[in-house]
Amino acid sequence: MMWLVPFLACIGLICAEEPFNYSVYNERVIGGHDAKPNTWRWQVSMQYDSYNDNSFYHICGGSIIDAFHIMTAAHCIMGTDPSQYRVVVGEYNLYEDDGSEQFKRVERIVVHPGWNGDLGKGNDIALLKLADPVYDNGYVAIAELPYPGETLPHGYNCTITGWGLMDYEGSVPAILQEAPLDVVEHSVCSQGDWWGSIALETMVCAGGDGVISGCQGDSGGPLSCYTGGAWRVHGVVSYGPSGMCNQYKKPTVFTRVSSFLDWMYSVMDGHEEDNSGK
Structure with a gap:
């Protein structure tokens, strides 16, 4: 996971890096799949x-x-x-x-x-x-945006999209990937065995099942959630665990758009x- 120190450098999904010299494989984004064109x-x-x-x-x-x-x-x-x-x-x-x-x-x-x-x-x-x-x-x-101060309930299903890494080996996709993520409310995400005190109320946590997650290269992209009769961008990919991105109780963390x-x-x-x- 974080091993308590990864914010000191560009580790995990949390930073933009030089381009990877990896081949494109057929594996899916971590727990996700190719998005449909024009979606x-x-x-x-x-x-x-x-x-x-x-x-x-x-x-x-x-x-x-x-x-x-x-x-x-x-x-x-x-x-x-x-x-x-x-x-x-x-x-x-x-x-x-x-x-x-x-x-x-x-x-x-x-x-x-x-x-x-x-x-x-x-x-x-x-x-x-x-x-x-x-x-x-x-x-x-x-993009449609949320209402000021809007928060989503625990377990609310959203979708992350991007061209981030698809696995720990460094496979990068050619085609835009999408993956479903469930919101983890702040009272849970801020617990010590989750993200603890670095999970702020101005953030949205989603995922953490150890299977599906965002990863490096997804940073800055949207967390889209269907609320108020429309798909709205509720989050901006911010950080996640170092090493393997899809780790249990370490959900992808997003900047909460409704706070800004x-x-x-x-x-x-x-x-x-x-x-x-x-």
Whole structure:
């Protein structure tokens, strides 16, 4: 599991890393399966160009929250230069041209002012402002969001999606994966044999059955839950256990979107200063 120290470095699913030199196998995402095309239309692939040579690679997921803004995790921000990032919307197979993609440059990065690099302190959320808006080509959609302060009951079924690792051996998927996860309420997730005190009320825990989980590369992506008559993004993938991602009583932990709506709307309205890299 955490072995009490993994937040000191980029371990487990909790960080974006250099691209893996692994082959793509036929195994499924941890406990999940290939998503149907054109289903999770708010899902994006956040990509990074380490050497400024236009060689972008997937590092994290994200969600479209309006035509100009993408929501992701603060820990996915690897550098402060927006030109080193791009966002791909309408993506399905990372290694093929699906004909549905839109490739968008990033103009501005805004990291939550409370983010200090310590995942256990929370505030692991950031917004990317795009240089050009996402347009409706039939393969994208703006994510519905929860109500302010909304929480979900214990056992509520949601879905995690992403291109994260599918097993501990490092198998990476070409096709977007999906997996069902049940919410673990805060009173349970914060118990000592679960995540303890680093599970905050501004987070959502989901999973922990030892079978299904998010993993590295899913960071920043959505936890989508059907509430109020619509699929809504209730969480942003934040952290999980080091080593094997699908460990018992160590659910995937998400930033709780409903706790950050005021800040998000302030950024989207242009009232928040650029504090990328914080």
